[in-house]
């Protein structure tokens with residue numbers, strides 16, 4: 001079927017965090033929400049149908065992921081990512097962030113260091129800090145057009161090889177949390193980049209927690225490499241987090257899964273999984289329908305997002321040249337360098353909210369390297385994106 005991503009659908013008064021919290025979070029009811037990673041497109045019809053069917057049976061008791069769901073995931077990962085996964089490697093959780101917290105607890109000790117590469121999805125920080133571990137930043141670097149990982153910086157962090165007289169130190173880092181594709185800078189890491197990262201991690205005894213929730217949201221021309229497909233050795237040293245939530249816009253169903261090929265890691269992860277937090281029956285139904293019948297939707301979505309990214313990039317380059325846009329290769333998140341406006345963090349926040357009347361994510365929440373940036377969610381009907389960009393252009397024109 002043909003999906004109409006141009007259609008604007010009213011989402012207010014549906015307990016939508018994106019739409020119903022605008023006034024509370026951003027101060028203005030009329031701010032256009034291009035913030036939290038939730039798309040303004042309805043879920044695919046087969047998903048809606050599966051949920052309808054499940055809801056019609058009026059028993060919502062304790063449930064478990066059925067075999068057919070495991071089969072759908074195994075098939076999807078093979079078909080779309082060339083990854084052969086065994087059913088028993090898959091462990092469900094009530095969302096990727098939920099799983100990350102468990103993994104940090106399972107695979108490190110209080111007081112350990114956990115490496116993250118900011119600017120990055122900020123719940124990584126809380127998963128580390130709230131479990132009594134310490135953050136170690138290996139900041140991404142940019143040449144002004146594209147971000148890359150700082151491998152020399154990572155080695156220096158781990159082995160105390162830093163210049164500038166830093167004394168060598170034994171690392172207490174046990175984990176690295178990778179965001180692949182990377183929210184918010186939009187990189188789809190190449191096979192070479194991932195191989196280098198995996199080699200450094202293996203040499204220094206770091207386990208990789210690879211958050212690949214955006215792996216299917218690829219802008220035209222991008223190719224995602226699942227970290228665990230690099231080699232069997234890397235697979236044994238990686239815990240991969242995935243979900244249908246971003247790709248098919250069902251994050252409110254709070255269901256995701258980790259793929260853990262190594263039996264011992266799987267057992268340790270399992271010990272941290274407390275109570276009834278393994279997803280839920282609606283999440284199971286939606287995930288299965290999405291992975292079985294979602295290809296058509298995904299192809300059309302990717303084409304639409306590719307056009308939105310192009311629109312965003314062209315608009316900034318030609319009409320707001322004081323800003324600089326990074327278009328994503330993966331994810332639907334644009335990353336906007338606003339440092340050319342010369343505003344401090346609070347001034348920039350006020351400018352975006354009060355003057356431009358936009359609800360965006362402030363760059364500084366993504367950690368070091370995010371100051372002076374804004375994250376723009378491009379997954380909305382083009383008319384809404386156009387309106388947002390015109391508001392921004394007009395506001396920039398006033399300063």
Ligand SMILES: Cc1ncc(COP(=O)(O)O)c(C=O)c1O
Pocket residue numbers: 037094095096097098121179183211213214243245251254255256
């Ligand atoms: C990189 C990344 N990981 C995880 C999540 C959230 O996943 P969940 O809602 O399954 O916890 C997001 C949502 O934006 C994300 O961008």
